[in-house]
Amino acid sequence: MHQINIGEDLRGFNREIAAENREMLQRFNLFSLNLMSAPGAGKTSLLVKTLPRLMEKYRVAVIEGDVQTTRDAERVGALGVEVFQIQTGGVCHLDASMIHSALHQLDLGSLDMLLIENVGNLVCPAEFELGVDGRVMLLSITEGDDKPKKYPLMFRESRLLILNKIDLISAVDFDLEKAKKEAREINPAIEILELSCKTGEGLENWIDWIDRFYKSRRG
Numbered sequence: 258m259h260q261i262n263i264g265e266d267l268r269g270f271n272r273e274i275a276a277e278n279r280e281m282l283q284r285f286n287l288f289s290l291n292l293m294s295a296p297g298a299g300k301t302s303l304l305v306k307t308l309p310r311l312m313e314k315y316r317v318a319v320i321e322g323d324v325q326t327t328r329d330a331e332r333v334g335a336l337g338v339e340v341f342q343i344q345t346g347g348v349c350h351l352d353a354s355m356i357h358s359a360l361h362q363l364d365l366g367s368l369d370m371l372l373i374e375n376v377g378n379l380v381c382p383a384e385f386e387l388g389v390d391g392r393v394m395l396l397s398i399t400e401g402d403d404k405p406k407k408y409p410l411m412f413r414e415s416r417l418l419i420l421n422k423i424d425l426i427s428a429v430d431f432d433l434e435k436a437k438k439e440a441r442e443i444n445p446a447i448e449i450l451e452l453s454c455k456t457g458e459g460l461e462n463w464i465d466w467i468d469r470f471y472k473s474r475r476g
């Protein structure tokens with residue numbers, strides 16, 4: 258019986274393109290992060306709050322992945338940062354080929370840092386590596402403290418977990434310690450930050466985290 262496994266073939270092909278992306282990013286000494294979360298956890302809000310600070314130190318570009326609309330790209334572009342929009346037209350994640358096309362259209366030699374906002378989805382983006390330095394995920398505390406065990410792959414693949422919307426902690430039944438413990442059971446190496454894009458609480462730690470990781474990768 259002849260058989261093809263579309264999922265495995267696709268992921269294998271994606272891994273090859275991701276390796277090319279990694280090589281290209283390293284050649285230009287370009288630091289890169291892939292921001293992932295469910296829809297609405299606060300990826301664009303985090304970028305909008307953070308970019309003015311990062312742009313003082315680094316030459317930054319942003320890739321915005323969305324199923325539809327250029328709304329996030331417009332929010333981020335209003336800060337004066339170079340933005341590359343990828344509209345996936347229904348696809349629920351960014352893949353390495355999409356990033357590869359974007360890399361060919363950006364002036365990589367003029368940049369220090371590339372921040373990629375993935376499509377809002379807690380499952381698919383984690384299955385497709387892009388070839389970046391690190392993956393960061395946001396979990397809004399309004400989504401519930403059971404999410405690490407229910408959607409383990411993104412927690413496993415991320416080096417940093419940001420617990421966002423911490424300003425709403427008194428309004429929702431979210432057990433911070435339980436969520437952290439269960440995230441660490443899935444990924445013992447995961448780092449965790451609590452923050453609020455609304456009040457700015459914890460943003461300093463996020464900037465520090467980027468600075469440290471940037472130095473460790475690019476010196």
Ligand SMILES: Nc1nc2c(ncn2[C@@H]2O[C@H](COP(=O)(O)OP(=O)(O)OP(=O)(O)O)[C@@H](O)[C@H]2O)c(=O)[nH]1
Nearest residue numbers: 295296297298299300301302377421422453454455
């Ligand atoms: N209270 C509160 N609201 C927040 C916080 N961060 C983001 N929000 C709100 O959450 C909503 C979604 O935020 P976005 O930044 O658009 O989320 P996103 O992850 O980019 O969403 P998608 O791109 O659609 O996946 C907006 O109404 C934000 O104002 C926070 O820390 N606290």
Ligand SMILES: [Mg+2]
Nearest residue numbers: 300301329374
């Ligand atoms: Mg967004």
